[in-house]
Amino acid sequence: MSFRPDHEIHKRRFGRNVGIGLLLVTLVVLIFGMTVVKITEGNVASAIAGNQSID
Amino acid sequence: MTDASAPLPALESEAEFKDFIALLKPRVMLLVVFTAFVGLMAAPVQLHPFLAIVAIICIAMGGGAAGALNMWWDADIDKIMKRTQKRPIPSGKVSLEEAKMIGFALSGLSVMMLGLATNFYAAAMLAFTIFFYIAIYTVWLKRSTPQNIVIGGAAGAFPPMIGWAAATGTVSFESVLMFALIFMWTPPHFWALALFTRMDYENAEVPMLTVTHGRKSTRKHIVVYTFLLAALGGATILSKLAGPIYIASTILLNIRFLIDAFRIWFRDEKESERDSFLVERRFFKFSLFYLFALFAAILADSTLSRLGIWG
Numbered sequence: 001m002s003f004r005p006d007h008e009i010h011k012r013r014f015g016r017n018v019g020i021g022l023l024l025v026t027l028v029v030l031i032f033g034m035t036v037v038k039i040t041e042g043n044v045a046s047a048i049a050g051n052q053s054i055d
Numbered sequence: 056m057t058d059a060s061a062p063l064p065a066l067e068s069e070a071e072f073k074d075f076i077a078l079l080k081p082r083v084m085l086l087v088v089f090t091a092f093v094g095l096m097a098a099p100v101q102l103h104p105f106l107a108i109v110a111i112i113c114i115a116m117g118g119g120a121a122g123a124l125n126m127w128w129d130a131d132i133d134k135i136m137k138r139t140q141k142r143p144i145p146s147g148k149v150s151l152e153e154a155k156m157i158g159f160a161l162s163g164l165s166v167m168m169l170g171l172a173t174n175f176y177a178a179a180m181l182a183f184t185i186f187f188y189i190a191i192y193t194v195w196l197k198r199s200t201p202q203n204i205v206i207g208g209a210a211g212a213f214p215p216m217i218g219w220a221a222a223t224g225t226v227s228f229e230s231v232l233m234f235a236l237i238f239m240w241t242p243p244h245f246w247a248l249a250l251f252t253r254m255d256y257e258n259a260e261v262p263m264l265t266v267t268h269g270r271k272s273t274r275k276h277i278v279v280y281t282f283l284l285a286a287l288g289g290a291t292i293l294s295k296l297a298g299p300i301y302i303a304s305t306i307l308l309n310i311r312f313l314i315d316a317f318r319i320w321f322r323d324e325k326e327s328e329r330d331s332f333l334v335e336r337r338f339f340k341f342s343l344f345y346l347f348a349l350f351a352a353i354l355a356d357s358t359l360s361r362l363g364i365w366g
Contacts, residue, residue, distance in 0.1 A: 009069055012069050012070075012071050013069070015071050015072045015073075016070070016071065016072045016075075018072070019072030019075075020072075030109055030112065030168070031168075033105050033109070034105070034106065034109055034168075034171065034172050037103050037105050037106055042103045
């Protein structure tokens with residue numbers, strides 16, 4: 001059985017896909033941010049300015 | 056890419072994103088997030104703001120995972136109880152398998168991320184909380200003893216301790232006090248709910264106090280536990296958690312909570328049925344406000360103390 005692309009089921013799946021996509025982006029941002037904070041030992045601005053050397 | 060030629064599943068079985076959110080018990084999550092946040096902020100050690108946000112998200116995720124696993128295990132009784140019939144699994148929107156997979160996946164992810172963001176002590180505590188809520192409360196106690204809520208309440212009481220541990224890497228007297236406040240608050244909160252949901256627990260054969268010891272005994276238990284909670288709230292005044300806002304709040308909140316608890320005790324079933332359990336419903340709603348307000352007071356005092364205004 002086939003159905004048209006604008007079927008109700010597509011709307012639901014689209015909503016789910018967008019939601020999961022946003023969650024994945026959030027996860028990437030969190031892990032990236034966490035990594036930056038950890039490797040700069042919290043001095044992110046200072047590290048960006050090149051004032052901190054990482055041993 | 057969506058396969059348009061795929062067989063059309065029954066619409067009821069195709070979950071929307073909001074159904075997966077509902078699976079994580081967002082209202083419970085709100086309480087978890089807030090109390091964990093207070094634990095984290097009241098701690099004497101300050102975490103980097105970004106790591107603090109990650110820690111709170113992880114604790115919320117862990118709470119949500121526990122909620123999903125709870126719905127997975129309790130799907131059979133959720134179907135029977137009116138209060139839970141509209142949950143995603145009994146209403147046919149999310150399958151048991153999906154709920155189980157989401158629950159386990161989020162459990163693992165939240166614990167690992169919390170460990171990486173803060174420390175593995177906090178992560179172990181989060182893992183234990185999920186284990187306690189699922190294995191000890193949901194699987195074991197809930198269907199076997201009227202003490203289910205009393206002991207199982209510990210699961211909901213851990214978040215401020217996890218928040219505190221995320222910042223400090225330890226357990227302290229203050230974090231145990233925050234745990235104890237939620238632990239003592241849980242039984243009267245749920246027993247009031249059991250009083251006005253009436254036959255729900257009986258139909259589902261869940262041995263709540265209302266079912267095993269009767270409704271009159273439950274009313275007495277509410278008073279006793281509310282009194283113990285008030286005593287604990289009072290004793291907390293002597294700790295470092297308390298400042299002027301906490302002292303004023305705990306006095307006012309506990310007076311109001313105790314008055315309502317006594318009103319529940321003095322009522323009989325006929326009186327309650329006549330006004331559709333008005334006092335019991337009000338007590339339940341106020342109990343939610345009580346906990347938020349008490350923890351907001353702890354947060355306010357610790358913030359003002361940190362700003363050097365007092366304390």
